[in-house]
Amino acid sequence: MFKELKPALSMLILMTILTGILYPALVTGLAHLLFPEESAGSLLRVNGQVVGSTLIGQPFSDPRYFWGRPSATAPMPYNAAASGGSNLGPMNPALKEAVEARISTLKASDPAQKQPIPVELVTASGSGLDPHLSPAAVLWQAPRVARVRGLSEQAVRELIERHTSGRTFGLLGEPRVNILTLNLALDQHRLQLSRL
Amino acid sequence: MTTNGILQLVLYLSVLLLLAWPLGLYMASIYGKQQPSGLRWVLPVERSIYRLCGIREDEEMSWTRYAAALLVFNLAGLLAVYWLQRFQAGLPFNPQGMANVTPDLSFNTAVSFASNTNWQAYGGETTLSYLTQMLGLTVQNFLSAATGMAVLAALMRAFTRKEASGIGNFWVDLVRSTLYVLLPLSLVLSLLLVSQGVVQTFAPSQNVSLLQPVHYEQPATAPDGQPLKDAQGQPVLEKQTAREQTVALGPAASQVAIKQLGTNGGGFFNVNSAHPLENPTPLSNFLELLAILLIPAALCITFGRLVGDVRQGGAILAAMTIVFVALLALCVWSEQSGNPLFERLGVATQASDHSPGGNMEGKESRFGIVNSALWATATTAASNGSVNAMHDSFTPLGGLVPMWMIQLGEVIFGGVGSGLYGMIVFALVGVFVSGLMIGRTPEYLGKKVEAFEMKMAAMVILTPCVAVLLGTAVAVVSEAGRAGIANPGIHGFSEILYAFSSAGNNNGSAFGGLTVNTPFYNILLGIAMLLARYWVIVPVLAIAGSLASKKSIPPSAGTLPTHTPLFVILLIGTVIVVGALTFLPALALGPIVEHVQMINGQ
Incomplete structure (x- = not known):
């Protein structure tokens, strides 16, 4: 169990950056560029x-x-x-x-x-x-x-x-x-x- | 059913099955460690993730180590979501100033998202900050889906190995599922959804002035925040006038895309995909519906390809599709037939090109009956659980369909990965039963099915059933459980049964009237979700480990072929018999009695 702790924590941090920050940020940026009206509601x-x-x-x-x-x-x-x-x-x-x-x-x-x-x-x-x-x-x-x-x-x-x-x-x-x-x-x- | 209704359903199924084929083959190449030609540039990213985490990508894991890595990783994710909610008030990206979430609700939501259930005891736009939604929920939407796909990848691999000790590497399966499947599909889908009007912004809620001011009454409160009561103990109502409407916005599209693709289903807004800013048009509805079943359907093809005979996957896909179509027809028919009450009151309920007719309570005008019933069936066939109509207000039989679909164990398409590994376990049971009938050692895809596999399979199939029935029983006999009921009579029982079916099979949809944001339900349903997820994953991995260590025996004259229509029938029979034997008594006390009452006009 403990052997997996380091990969688990570093994986969670990397994946959080990738799917929780970069991905929504990229979608937001592209959405504003391509569909300014729709993305704003x-x-x-x-x-x-x-x-x-x-x-x-x-x-x-x-x-x-x-x-x-x-x-x-x-x-x-x-x-x-x-x-x-x-x-x-x-x-x-x-x-x-x-x-x-x-x-x-x-x-x-x-x-x-x-x-x-x-x-x-x-x-x-x-x-x-x-x-x-x-x-x-x-x-x-x-x-x-x-x-x-x-x-x-x-x-x-x-x-x-x-x-x-x-x-x-x-x-x-x-x-x-x-x-x-x-x-x-x-x-x-x-x-x-x-x-x- | 109207002609247009039938056409819509046929179109949906055709496009789904057509897309499942290429995606299934593509995913086979991903788990077969081939690099897709268009995505070679991702390889350095993938390698650097392994390097940063200290992972050797060619290292094989035994099933116990695979399970340990998975459990530690899921626990870490669960704790992250828990603490994000507990501290969200002081963290950035909280434009509406949401308060910290209570411990029991935080626990429930954290379990719910880590286990791919996405049960909503919280109300999106009224409880969670943008940061919690993004760093907590969106991340778990990806990772819980990738976890399910990784378990399936290990099980599929086990069939192809001969006397091997390893079943693959959890980290590699997790990363490749995310990087090559979930992320690219989500990116494309989220932009398509924005084009239809799904909101994607970091701006706070927007105040708009109403065209016509609205007068309403709400309970008055004393200066100390307590509700005022009059001499009879009735709450005092005060008249209010609203001239403005506050429109909740947010980065919804990016989360909606992965919530559908990853069979997660937790809504950005409280009413989920019924909300016009999550699902604004018939086209966005069609795309989201496709996304719900796309990966689970495609994984059947992946399975066939990886075990070297696409027909094997085709047989499983056929079994799923047949059950799906049968229950779909029942749901559409029941909702279109509607509630006899409306006809008694003289309301027009006939479907036409100008009106959807039927039972429109809790349904949106743009979706009408057909798309609401289709969604209810698809979202519960898959362990998705997003809704575009309120299941609590469905007719009794229309509500029975999603409930029973969940109770079948989420194997009719099912969750990404989890649906197919559940179905493969049913296939093992199917060949075992038929092996007993003809007196031969049962085997599936060249692997002997023996006592150990059957013990594990029994655990996989029975754990959710126990969680559902025991949980329902506890809630029905306890004061705290009955306190949450919204609808009087039999329907109240259905609400509780639905809640535990949903949590105990990691679906996440609800008969939404039930008040579940209480310590009682948050904790009990949280435990049901944990059991249904991890007490199934661990035995499935044990089966994978056991199968991988076996010899592969060539098919002989005594082998039951598992790609034939006969096997499809056998597989459907196994699923239905288990589902019917376990749940018919409970269903008879709920939706079935209610249906009889309704048609008798009581």
Whole structure:
């Protein structure tokens, strides 16, 4: 055992330098050089001010905005300093209560909308930071947003269309809409209209 | 299952198996001491490492010396991670001012990373400094993976030796696994991941102003930090408004790459690969999924090549793939069928091109059902344990798949090195059992399988089972164990069973609701992880030593061929019978009962 002590300790130190310092440093250097935006967290700037990350969702409850996935982070929803899911089991009464509460909030937000609510709108995301929502769940909210903002539903649908990404290579993942950039676009849309 | 879903799964498996072939042959050359032509410039680096450490690279080690070197080295790594956490507050690269970690959590995390489990009792962005993540966790991600590969290299070598006393040199196997396999692959993968948006920066967290301020309630605290209670003893809630969001950043990509390639799985962030900054797009998800199973699959080819008959490795790879596909289908079907509760409440759960449908609780929109179920199956087939969806919120049968996959002993692909050496032990048991049936001395790849190998094999197979079942039993009957349960009813039992399955097989994934950052769980699960890792490695090395010292006998008419479909079935049968006999009673008390309750709408 003792014969192996010296090689073990020197190996640990060398490997720590190699894989714990040189490797992350090299990746960081190359990442900044090749992908400056992505490596910094895909931050979104409006007039020089950081207003979010395109990859991190934000909480919305105002009817003027599209709402994203319910978030189970604590103490506030979409807490990007402490990610987390609900971890509620399928039979947990708390899951039933949470889903029922979300359904009634959604129905109250647009009593005229008679289509069934897509499941993504009433279930918490895994990270609590999900920036996306399925096109079906966004379209479900389109009449409400159009009405509150005084826009035609057609205009809102076109905006949604522009912010929808399909499956990668037409195959991988799920089609999705980025809620933060969509809502930012809605606000800018209003600015453009007011300038006319 | 949707057509698109099937296409995604077929594409994944095809690319995986296509890439496993060349990588497997490449790794065979690495362990065969050949220098890959593109990496000749690494040779001086490799030599100087040996020189600095006082290692003679041509020195052969007996299995006991090999094991001693491995244990001393792993212990040193474990202690380093422990002390890094205990002192992190005063050390540099701690922009968020993280406090020192408690002794029990430090022990748990140190064991977890040294043993290639990467169980997360800590919450990445809320507990650990950048320095601890890099010098502690990232380093162990490499070294624990390289340790597993070294053990496998020794075992593979043992089949090719005749009446030899040595099984190779641990230091050489460790260094070559790191320098020629893990580091180059991680470098390429981490840059690919950054291109997709995985964060890689030393900058501190970023405050951003919210588009819409958010109102929320949180428990009020008195000036002395104690939570305030009202007259009824209920916590007092105070209204808060947040106008800003703090986005945790960090050098994630470099760690995510090796955590997937090395079947480690410990997340940079709390929710692991469900976090959009660890796994932002369907493409990053595909690449990370490939990385999870790539090396374990490729090592089967390496094995075949080194023992001189690639078909031998192909048979093992086939057995792994068949079990994988069967359980994958069950998981995808169960998650897509969803939770009947949602339908009763009138929610739309049909899958279409506009909505993933199914059971979306705990799942991310960009991955939907198919990629979440695929990930859950792959990460538990391998001893990876990273998650891109919350297993605790899976349907009962959808959650049974990852749990049973772990309980099978992490041999369906399994951990890098550890999966295949576990599977080779099952193969030894398989030929032994069939040898008994036909009344001949069992032999595998020209080596007689005798009592000593079987005793060691029994230890390899039974140690994790004992750790899982005993640990679960202790937790279920003790107050401290039940205190951690998050979900009421049967699901609470499943949470505990999953935790000990995960620790007792070095997987690392969890039914995350269980509160495990308590001295009880930190210590008990830490012990389970140690047993599952080292009480398996030492007997495997003993088998290697014993096989290397044997003569090699040419196959005769009485030899059971081990590259045929018959052997594939035999191998699958051995794995499934052991897994089913050991764990079906426990599973029946957990996910199976819960499934029956769910479909009956109770």
